[in-house]
Amino acid sequence: ILGGITRLTGSGLSITSWDIVTGVIPPMSKAEWIELFEIYKQTPQFKKINSDFDLRDFKFIYFWEYLHRLWARTLGIVFLIPFVIFLIKKQIDIFLVKRLFLVVFLTALTASAGWIMVQSGLVDRPWVNAYKLTLHFILAILTIAAMVKAIADVYLMENKQKKGYTGFVMILLSFTFLQLIFAGLLSGMRAGLYFPTWPSMNGRFIPEVLLDSNNWTWHNMTNYDSFDFAPALVQFIHRILAYIILVLTVYYYHKKRNRVHTRAIKWLTLSYVLVVFQVFLGIMTLLKIKTGIPLFYGTMHQLVGILFTISLLFLFYCLRKKISLW
Secondary structure (H helix, E strand, O other): OHHHHHHHOOOOOOOOOOOOOHHHOOOOOHHHHHHHHHHHOOOHHHHHOOOOOOHHHHHHHHHHHHHHHHHHHHHHHHHHHHHHHHHHOOOOOHHHHHHHHHHHHHHHHHHHHHHHHHHHOOOOOOOOOHHHHHHHHHHHHHHHHHHHHHHHHHOOOOOOOOOOOHHHHHHHHHHHHHHHHHHHHHHHHOHHHOOOOOOOEOOEOOOHHHOOHHHOOHHHHHOOOOOOHHHHHHHHHHHHHHHHHHHHHHHHHHHHOOOOOHHHHHHHHHHHHHHHHHHHHHHHHHHOOOOOOOHHHHHHHHHHHHHHHHHHHHHHHHHOOOOOOO
């Protein structure tokens, strides 16, 4: 949620340094605020987009980025310190240690990718690089997935009936993971702003820019700020994947709801409800666009997408034949 709000409010570049320890302390005086504001004024984002900002505007975007980073630091402390203590006291076995270590490792990667992402917006471009933003987002998703696996393994989630129903769920998860990649790109390129209509994309099912073979170049994919080919392609694929995931989920729900065990049906039903709600939120996000992505719908769209992914993962673990020992 905080990541989505930070992105949609354009707050991510308000803090131009990565001070892991001293960065916990916010500005305490007007002089400190002015000093930080002067540093922000040297960034491309201020010069090209936010040159009309005053100190009050700066404090608003600083607040969201500061809260985002503070929450991440707090998560690290809350998780890492007990983890180390339990390791020293040998109160958790190797089965759980391996799973929690993966969470720690992916969390560190996510944080590192976050700073790399911020740096990409401090030179030339007034926004962070869409591909680096996507990397940060996907690593966060993988961290959540590692947590889900740890929970599922600890609570011994498996299919006691020993009937293989995971194949179709794996297909759904594959499409969903691909969709998350394009969701990150969509956000990073601000692609929703180019085609804020539905069901068509500004009156066409396939945008005209995609039908010209001369536009299919890597240059157009990397220079997405100056030409609408990449945003059009990303949003088009994002829409198509949404329809595919919706159809597959609805089909699987009506096909298997009477054949899976009680624990699995709960996750299957939740996936069914969430995917319908998610498509609705995606459409509303587009239709509510005026000067920018609507904060409420954009944030909820990202949140429900993550919850849908979590529900699919738990569904998969409930249907697997046995728990892996690694």
